[in-house]
Amino acid sequence: MIVKAYGAYAGDKPLEPMDIERRAPGAEDVEIAIAFCGVCHSDLHQVRAEWAGTLYPCVPGHEIVGHVTAVGAHVDGFKVGDMVGVGCIVDSCRHCNPCDEGMEQFCEKGLTGTYNSVVADAPGHTLGGYSERIVVNGKYVLKISHKEEDLAAVAPLLCAGITTYSPLRHWQVGPGKKVGVVGIGGLGHMGVKLAHAMGAHVVAFTTSESKRQAAIDLGADEVVVSTNRDEMKAHAGSFDFILNTVAASHDLNPFLILLKRDSTMCLVGAPEHQHPSPNVMLLLFGRKSIAGSLIGGIAETQEMLDFCAEKNIVSDIEMIPIQQIDAAYDRLVKSDVKYRFVIDNASLRA
Numbered sequence: 001m002i003v004k005a006y007g008a009y010a011g012d013k014p015l016e017p018m019d020i021e022r023r024a025p026g027a028e029d030v031e032i033a034i035a036f037c038g039v040c041h042s043d044l045h046q047v048r049a050e051w052a053g054t055l056y057p058c059v060p061g062h063e064i065v066g067h068v069t070a071v072g073a074h075v076d077g078f079k080v081g082d083m084v085g086v087g088c089i090v091d092s093c094r095h096c097n098p099c100d101e102g103m104e105q106f107c108e109k110g111l112t113g114t115y116n117s118v119v120a121d122a123p124g125h126t127l128g129g130y131s132e133r134i135v136v137n138g139k140y141v142l143k144i145s146h147k148e149e150d151l152a153a154v155a156p157l158l159c160a161g162i163t164t165y166s167p168l169r170h171w172q173v174g175p176g177k178k179v180g181v182v183g184i185g186g187l188g189h190m191g192v193k194l195a196h197a198m199g200a201h202v203v204a205f206t207t208s209e210s211k212r213q214a215a216i217d218l219g220a221d222e223v224v225v226s227t228n229r230d231e232m233k234a235h236a237g238s239f240d241f242i243l244n245t246v247a248a249s250h251d252l253n254p255f256l257i258l259l260k261r262d263s264t265m266c267l268v269g270a271p272e273h274q275h276p277s278p279n280v281m282l283l284l285f286g287r288k289s290i291a292g293s294l295i296g297g298i299a300e301t302q303e304m305l306d307f308c309a310e311k312n313i314v315s316d317i318e319m320i321p322i323q324q325i326d327a328a329y330d331r332l333v334k335s336d337v338k339y340r341f342v343i344d345n346a347s348l349r350a
C-alpha cells in the first residue's frame with residue numbers, strides 16, 4: 001500500500017512530501033489510520049543528523065495516535081475503529097531477559113524503533129508517523145481510553161509521557177517527595193503534570209522567564225529560573241529526585257548541588273553535544289548519583305496511558321499542518337512552543 005508521508009532525503013534538506021510503502025497487514029499486524037502525530041525533539045535530532053546514523057529518506061514521528069483500519073487474524077484485543085497509539089517501539093526480539101520483563105526498550109538484540117531502524121520492509125528501515133497509515137505488530141500497539149476529542153493531545157503521551165512517567169515511577173516519586181523537573185518543553189511539561197499527579201512537591205526549572213507562571217499552571221508548586229543564582233541557592237541540598245529533560249549540552253553542577261544525600265538526578269535529554277563532565281566532588285560529598293532512562297516498555301506505556309485517562313491528563317499542544325514542520329523545528333530549537341507541536345495528519349492530503 002502506498003501512503004502519503006513527509007520526510008527528508010538528507011540532514012541539510014527540509015522535509016518534503018513523499019509517497020512511501022506500507023506492508024500489507026499480516027496475521028499479527030494492526031493497520032492504523034494516523035490522525036495525529038506529536039513532534040518530539042528526537043525527530044529533529046534524527047532528521048537533521050544531530051545524532052549519528054540517520055538513514056535517509058527519514059520519515060520521523062513516534063507519538064502516533066489514530067484508529068484501527070484492519071486487524072490480522074491472530075491479533076487479540078483490537079477491532080476496526082478502536083482508538084490506538086504507537087510510541088517509539090514497533091518490535092523487539094521478544095525472547096531476551098529485558099523483553100521477558102517488559103522492558104523492550106532495553107532489548108538485547110536491539111529494539112526496532114518506529115523510525116530509523118533496519119527492517120525487511122521497504123526502503124529497508126522503519127518510517128514513522130508523519131504519514132497517513134502505519135502497520136505494526138499488535139503486541140506494540142497501545143489502547144487509548146481517553147475521550148475521542150482529546151485524541152490529538154494524547155499523542156505526546158506516547159513518547160514525552162512515557163519517558164517522564166517511567167523514571168518518576170522507578171525512583172518512586174510520590175507524596176512527601178520534593179522533585180525537580182529541568183527544562184519545561186515537551187518532556188518537561190509532562191514531567192511536571194505527572195509528578196504532580198503522583199502527589200509529589202514539584203519544582204520546575206526553566207531558562208525561560210515566560211514559563212514562570214505557565215509552569216505553575218501545569219501543576220508545579222514552585223518555579224525556579226535556573227540562570228538566577230540566588231533562586232537556585234535557596235534550594236541547595238533539598239531534592240529527593242531531579243528529572244533533567246534538557247535537549248542541549250549544559251552545566252550539570254548547579255543541579256547536583258540541589259540534591260539531598262543519596263539522591264539522584266536522572267537525565268533523559270539526548271543532546272547533540274555531550275554535557276561538560278560534572279564536578280566529581282559534588283557526587284562524592286553526599287553520595288549522589290547521575291542516572292539515565294530510556295522511554296519505557298510496552299506494558300508500562302499502557303499503564304501510563306491508563307493512569308493519564310483516569311486522572312484526565314493530556315499534553316498542552318499547538319496543532320500544525322505538516323507543511324509547517326520545518327518552521328516548527330526552528331521554533332523547537334528556540335524553546336518556543338507551549339509545549340508540544342502535534343501534526344494534524346489530515347493535512348498530508350491537502
Ligand code: NAP
Pocket residue numbers: 039040041042045159160163182183184185186187188205206207208211245246247248249250267268269270271293294295332333335339
Ligand atoms: P523540547 O520540547 O525542545 O524541550 C527541551 C527543553 O529544554 C526546552 O523547552 C528548554 O526548556 C530546555 N532547554 C533547551 N535548550 C536549553 C539550553 N541550552 N540550556 C538549558 N535548557 C535548555 O524537547 P523534548 O522533546 O522535550 O526532548 C528533550 C530531550 O529529550 C531531547 O534531547 C530529546 O531527544 C530527548 N528525548 C529522550 C528520550 C529518552 O528516552 N531518554 C525520549 C524522548 C526525547 P526551558 O525553556 O524551560 O528552559
Ligand code: ZN
Pocket residue numbers: 040041042043062088159160
Ligand atoms: Zn520522542
Ligand code: ZN
Pocket residue numbers: 092093094095096097098099106107108109110
Ligand atoms: Zn529482546
